[in-house]
Amino acid sequence: MNYIDLFRVTLPETALEAAALLVLIVDLAFLRKAAATARTGVAAVLGVAGCAVSLWAVYSAGSASLSFGGDLLLAGGGAAAVAEIGILVLTALTLLLIDSGFTQHPGEFVAVVLMAASGGLIIAAAQDLLVIFAGLELLSIGLYILTAFAKTSAKSAEASIKYYLFGGMSAACLLFGFSYLYGLAGSTNLHEVALAAVTSFGSGSPLFYVALVLVVVGLGFKVAAVPFHLWAPDTYEGAPAPAAAFIASVSKVASFALLIGIAAAIRHPFGVVHGVIRFVMAHSGPMPRWLGFEMPWTIVLALLAAASIKIGNLAALAQTSVRRLLAFSAVAHAGYILLALAWFSQRGAESILYYILTYGLTTIGAFGVVGVVERATGSDTMDSFLGLHKRNPVLAAVLLVLFLSLAGIPPLVGFWAKFNLFAAVLAVGAGVWPFILVCFAAAFSAVSLYYYLQVLKRAYVMPVVDAAPIRVHPVTLIVLLAITAAVVVCGCFPALLQNWIAGFYPTM
Secondary structure (H helix, E strand, O other), X not given: OOHHHHHHHOHHHHHHHHHHHHHHHHHHHHOOOOOHHHHHHHHHHHHHHHHHHHHHHHHHHOOOEEEEOOEEEEEOOHHHHHHHHHHHHHHHHHHHOOOOOOOOOHHHHHHHHHHHHHHHHHHHHEOEHHHHHHHHHHHHHHHHHHHOOOOOOHHHXXXXXXXXHHHHHHHHHHHHHHHHHHHHHOOOEHHHHHHHHHHHHHHOOHHHHHHHHHHHXXXXXXXXXXXXXXXXXXXXXXXXXXXXXXXXXXXXXXXXXXXXXXXXXXXXXXXXXHHHHHHHHHHOOOOOOEOOEOOHHHHHHHHHHHHHHHHHHHHHHOOOEHHHHHHHHHHHHHHHHHHHHHOOOHHHHHHHHHHHHHHHHHHHHHHHHHHHHHHHHOOOEHHHHOOHHHHOHHHHHHHHHHHHHHHOOOXXXXXXXXXXXXXXXXXXXXXXXXXXXXXXXXXHHHHHHHHHHHHHHHHHOOOOOOOOOOOOOHHHHHHHHHHHHHXXXXXXXXXXXXXXXXXXXXXX
């Protein structure tokens, strides 16, 4: 291996790790006796600077790739570059929303965020099973630590233990599934594995179905798809607000970028695997069919999508905690995205990237508002938002825009994200099932409006219990207003983000 090439391709990850070490050195060596607010501010600024350097490295690397022994390990450009840029921007926004109220160790918190984000970058560009697993574990271990960072909170400790136990079991299933895929392919390269999966499906190999189930369990946990979602409500509720925002945004972007890479390896119209699919279907007799689906992973993803959409939205209706509401909402949003993965296309890949970037941005803003209200009232229940429009009109307006966008109300960006996603599924033209499931998803998207409006009803309509003003740190307010402005602008001019994402695809 050429180590110069290794350094050049992994420069974005190296920049984040160097920034994490710099944050620790500055915080522990020079600011140990400084005020908590000063330590938090310095750590956040250094972390954002590290994200900026890493962002420059992503743009500089272009479509550079790294191979070992003839097998591709990491590939830049295309969906990977879009996801990496999204991860870095969302990480920087998370760092800017950190407050000093939940921990006396802000330097360590920022360092863990940066190292977890570097795991997300690895996942987005990974083209090898071992690299994928290493990136997932680097990201996951960081998330477990972040969830437990509020050391004085029993909920934080409980959430971290549950998250860790579920994550450990899912990692074991995923690694076991990867070992079966390696046995089928004789290689850990993602494209070789995809090729072996298609041929094994055509020959009816039972080992393939076992591997498929295990991998679905492992990756289903990462995206909080039903029935692997039970960790999400407790984690979103117990984790510190910045950590919950990071989990809800950066983790989702990295995980779905990985799924796009896997789907592209199987479905890319110019790839070898696509040709094998056509050859096997033409020469091996009638292919196994599952209720009208030609491929088993299509029905698996479709079932996961339908279950996530239904259970996520219905469970959210019963919540009184806004954090848990956002957790079950995240389960439903994962279901919408899984539809586009079930009937995958290049247009679908672009729509998924559009969705995860805009959803991640909106969710960070939503958790930013929840964090401010929680610090002021000591609770995240819906009743904590009573009279918010009188206590802080700007904060209430931010909440209004972000929640309506999550519900998919035009002309906000959430509407276009869902519209593009559903249109991409219908454009595949694979029979009646995509149409039925899109109608199902659209109906439950209308249901989601009810629970978002329950929070807004308390913020704007129901009588005030405590009229004391809620003060917001100037940096937090600027970040929340910038996120809100981006949601509105990208909603009014959806082609801006769409064209930017499409511009990366010639490099694939």
